[in-house]
Amino acid sequence: MKLLEVVDISKSYGKREVLHKVSLDIRAGEVVGLLGVNGAGKTTLSSIIAAVHHPTTGDVRYRGVSLYDNVIKYRTHIGYCPQKISDGVGFLSIYEQLWFAGQFFNLSSDTLQERIDAVVSSFSLKDVLHRPLNELSGGYRQRFALARSVIHKPDIVILDEPTVALDAHVRRQLWDYICMMRAEGVAIVLTTHYLDEAEFLSDRICILHHGTVQFIGDPQEWIQSVAKESLEEAFLHMLSIERKGGI
Numbered sequence: 001m002k003l004l005e006v007v008d009i010s011k012s013y014g015k016r017e018v019l020h021k022v023s024l025d026i027r028a029g030e031v032v033g034l035l036g037v038n039g040a041g042k043t044t045l046s047s048i049i050a051a052v053h054h055p056t057t058g059d060v061r062y063r064g065v066s067l068y069d070n071v072i073k074y075r076t077h078i079g080y081c082p083q084k085i086s087d088g089v090g091f092l093s094i095y096e097q098l099w100f101a102g103q104f105f106n107l108s109s110d111t112l113q114e115r116i117d118a119v120v121s122s123f124s125l126k127d128v129l130h131r132p133l134n135e136l137s138g139g140y141r142q143r144f145a146l147a148r149s150v151i152h153k154p155d156i157v158i159l160d161e162p163t164v165a166l167d168a169h170v171r172r173q174l175w176d177y178i179c180m181m182r183a184e185g186v187a188i189v190l191t192t193h194y195l196d197e198a199e200f201l202s203d204r205i206c207i208l209h210h211g212t213v214q215f216i217g218d219p220q221e222w223i224q225s226v227a228k229e230s231l232e233e234a235f236l237h238m239l240s241i242e243r244k245g246g247i
Contacts, residue, residue: 001027001028002025002026002027003026003027003028003062003063003155003156003187004025004026004049004060004061004062004156004187005023005024005025005026005060005061005064006022006023006024006025006026006045006048006049006058006060007023007058007059007060007061008021008022008023008057008058008059009021009022009023009045009048009055009057009058009059009060010022010055010056010057010058011041011044011048011053011055011056011211012056017211018041018044018211019041019044019045019048019055019208019211019212020211020212021058021212022041022045022058022208022211022212022213023213024206024213024216026049026156026187026189027187028155028185028186028187029182029183029184029185029186029187030182030187030188030203030204031178031182031188031190031201031202031203031204032187032188032189032190032202032203032204032205032206033190033191033192033198033201033202033204033205033206033219034046034189034190034191034192034205034206034208035192035195035198035205035206035207035208035235036207036208036209037209037239040208040209040210040211041208041210041211042191042208043160043191045208046158046160046189046191048060049078049156049158049189050078050080050158051067051071051074051075051078054068062074062077076105076152076154077154077155077156078154078155078156078157078158079148079149079150079151079152079154079156079157079158080149080157080158080160081142081145081146081148081149081157081158081159081160081162082145082160083160083161083162083164085133085141085144085145089133090132090133090134091132091133091134092132092133093129093130093131093132093133094120094125094128094129094130094131094133094136094144095116095129095130097133097144097148098115098116098119098120098144098147098148098151099112099116101148101151101152102115102116102151102152105151105152107151107152112151115151115152115153116151119147119148119150119151120147122147122177122180123143123144123146123147123177124143125140125143125144125147128140138165138166138170139166139167139170139173139174142162142163142166142170142174143173143174143177145162146159146162146174146177146178146181150181150186154186155186155187156186156187156188156189157181157186157187157188157189158188158189158191159178159188159189159190159191159192160191161191161192161193162174162178162190162192163175163192163194163197164193164194171194171197175197175200175201178190178201179201182203190202195230195231195232195235196230196231196232198219198231199219199223199230199231199232202219203218204216204217204218204219205217205218205219205222205231207222207235207238209238209242214238219231222234226238
């Protein structure tokens with residue numbers, strides 16, 4: 001089932017075009033990995049999907065309806081997990097942070113308490129529930145960020161480099177949580193520079209290069225098409241072709 005359709009999205013800042021006629025769809029219960037070198041347009045595309053920025057041309061449709069018909073309502077259907085959590089209110093406990101996040105989405109007290117209990121269990125936060133955010137390790141902070149992003153049960157979650165700078169075993173724990181969300185039917189847009197992560201988690205990948213789509217589909221299909229053994233090898237192969245003037 002298509003939850004979201006990105007239709008011919010272009011984005012320019014002045015005379016510089018960052019995205020050029022990008023189209024893709026996002027389905028329920030899948031992980032779509034956004035891949036590309038720095039400056040490829042990944043962050044810009046994610047911010048447009050998150051309704052943070054508006055495209056120059058094109059449309060984004062949620063369940064067949066343009067999100068721009070009602071941006072506020074659309075935002076209740078998405079969750080966002082940033083690469084780094086701000087410490088602006090880091091003195092608040094995890095429980096308090098989750099409570100305020102739920103209130104932002106106008107959840108009733110009873111519903112919000114049920115949701116907090118659910119995400120605390122799902123993301124193993126019970127032991128730190130009443131500790132301030134700014135006292136927690138990077139792994140716990142990212143667990144909290146994931147929990148906060150789904151406190152209102154969104155259909156789509158945008159993950160922006162969710163495991164950057166984390167230890168290998170913590171990364172693997174977060175992979176498990178991402179797989180859990182997918183199994184619950186959540187659609188996930190994953191931006192990552194870790195190609196092993198993208199290969200393991202992504203049902204489909206969207207490779208952006210200079211603001212245009214180079215490939216959308218099963219990562220294994222792309223790997224096999226260039227006769228490589230891994231997504232990392234295939235990606236490096238694409239870059240080597242560009243250096244030789246082939247892209």
